[in-house]
Amino acid sequence: MPIDYQTSGPLIRVRNRGGITQPFATGMLATSVLVTGVATPLAFELAASIADDLRRRQIEEISSDELVERTALELEVRVGAVAGERFRAWHAARASGRPLVLGLWGAPGVGKSGIGNRVALRLGVDRVVPTDAIRETLRTVVPESVLPELHLAAHAAWIDPAAPGSDSPFVRQAQAVGGAVVAALDRMTRDGRSVLVAGAHCLPGDLRAGLAERGSNAVVVELLLTLDDERLHRARMLRRARSAAARPGARHLDHFPAIRELQCALVEQARSVRVPSYDVAGFEGLVEGIVDRYVAEAAPGGVVVGADHA
Numbered sequence: 001m002p003i004d005y006q007t008s009g010p011l012i013r014v015r016n017r018g019g020i021t022q023p024f025a026t027g028m029l030a031t032s033v034l035v036t037g038v039a040t041p042l043a044f045e046l047a048a049s050i051a052d053d054l055r056r057r058q059i060e061e062i063s064s065d066e067l068v069e070r071t072a073l074e075l076e077v078r079v080g081a082v083a084g085e086r087f088r089a090w091h092a093a094r095a096s097g098r099p100l101v102l103g104l105w106g107a108p109g110v111g112k113s114g115i116g117n118r119v120a121l122r123l124g125v126d127r128v129v130p131t132d133a134i135r136e137t138l139r140t141v142v143p144e145s146v147l148p149e150l151h152l153a154a155h156a157a158w159i160d161p162a163a164p165g166s167d168s169p170f171v172r173q174a175q176a177v178g179g180a181v182v183a184a185l186d187r188m189t190r191d192g193r194s195v196l197v198a199g200a201h202c203l204p205g206d207l208r209a210g211l212a213e214r215g216s217n218a219v220v221v222e223l224l225l226t227l228d229d230e231r232l233h234r235a236r237m238l239r240r241a242r243s244a245a246a247r248p249g250a251r252h253l254d255h256f257p258a259i260r261e262l263q264c265a266l267v268e269q270a271r272s273v274r275v276p277s278y279d280v281a282g283f284e285g286l287v288e289g290i291v292d293r294y295v296a297e298a299a300p301g302g303v304v305v306g307a308d309h310a
Contacts, residue, residue, distance in 0.1 A: 012054050016064045017095075024062070026051050029071065034122040035090045036075060036083040037288040046074055090291050093219075093298035099189045100125065100294050101218045103207045104198040105270075106225035107263035108155055109237040111280050115225065116198040122287045123196075127188060131199025134180050135173075142176070149173040154200040155255045155262060170262070177201040182210030189218040204266060205273030219298045221290055224270040224277040226263055232281060233260070 012024040030047035034040065050070055054062065062070075068091045076084035102125065106112050113130070120128050135150065144151045149169040157170040181197055185207070188195050197207070208220040227233040237253050270277050278286055 012051070012059065013061045014064055014067055015061055021061065024051065024054070024067075029067070031121070031124060032091075033071065033075070033087065035124070035287065035291050036079070036086045037122075037285070037291075038075070038079055038083065042078070046071070046078060050074060086288065086291055086295075089295040089299060093295045096298045097192065098298045099192055099218045100194040100298075101185055101189060101207065101211065101216075101220045102194075102196045102290060103202065103204075103220070103222040104196065104225055105202055105204050105222065105266065105275075106200060106280075107259050107266060108153075108200050109233060109240065109259065110225050110227045110263075111236065112198045112200070112225055115280055115286070116196055119287060119290065120196045123194070123290065125194045125196045127193055127195045129181070129184065129195060129197040131177055131181060131197065131201040134184065134199075135177050135201055138176060138180055147172070147176060150176050155259045171203070174201055174203045174206070178203060178206045178210065182207060182214065185218070186211060186214045186216050189216055200262075204270040204275035208275075219294050221293045222275045223286075223290070224266055224275055225280050226267060226277050227281060228279045229281060230260060 013021040014024050015021045026044070026047040029050065030040075030044040033043040033046055038046075050067075053070075068088065072084040072087045075087055100123065102119070102123070104112050104116050104119070116128060120126070138150055142150055149157050149172045152169065152173065154170065154173070157168075157173045177199075178201070181202060185195050185197060189211070204222055204224050207222055211218055211220055227236070234253070234256060237256065241253060267277055269275075276289075278289075280286075
């Protein structure tokens with residue numbers, strides 16, 4: 001998203017806690033407002049309103065803390081008290097310096113990529129890692145004779161309904177991919193980068209456990225995305241097969257029963273390690289739930305009290 005610095009009137013600068021200033025940009029402010037779950041048009045309208053108010057008051061420099069508070073107050077007026085408190089809490093959590101690692105897991109065809117991109121935009125996370133890419137990289141260095149499961153699709157590795165945790169081909173695949181994912185994300189987060197990783201090749205809970213073993217200070221939020229309505233799940237795969245020939249929609253339809261079994265097993269695994277499941281048939285509330293979970297760990301005392309969205 002381009003940074004739209006103001007083009008008229010005196011330049012307004014934002015000063016951070018370290019004393020460094022940068023030009024005020026309505027686009028950047030609007031993007032940060034998206035973490036509260038408000039619609040994009042309202043976020044930009046709110047940011048533009050704050051910019052206009054600063055110009056009317058002839059304010060040429062404002063601290064980042066004061067800008068956060070002005071924005072939170074505007075959210076309280078336009079949306080409600082919870083939105084304002086969530087915005088304050090998010091920025092307090094970010095000020096802790098602990099990066100966010102968000103893992104979105106789920107069976108093929110539930111819509112992880114699309115939802116992941118939307119969530120990343122709203123949370124201001126500019127690094128998205130698909131587990132498909134990690135698996136493809138591993139395939140180039142690990143021969144099929146050494147780990148044949150790595151060279152299978154997730155649904156093909158799921159050859160029986162054994163629960164994750166057993167020595168099934170899918171679990172061995174997930175352990176290999178998950179180990180590489182943890183190593184990559186550990187390196188990124190040590191540089192203070194927030195990352196979103198999504199795919200069908202990791203077991204819920206393994207990302208959190210793996211980063212903890214490495215001593216990472218990242219806040220890890222994992223969610224299992226599901227499509228509980230079997231007909232809707234099949235319909236999405238059918239649309240993908242018709243509209244995106246390069247994607248494996250048709251192949252997934254041929255293995256749909258195994259994919260549904262895999263989803264059920266992942267739900268059981270998620271439940272056993274207390275990773276929340278979220279039915280993606282309704283996107284509303286997902287971003288707010290992620291924000292609240294991040295805040296709860298990154299900035300204790302700034303927890304937003306509300307519904308458990310995920």
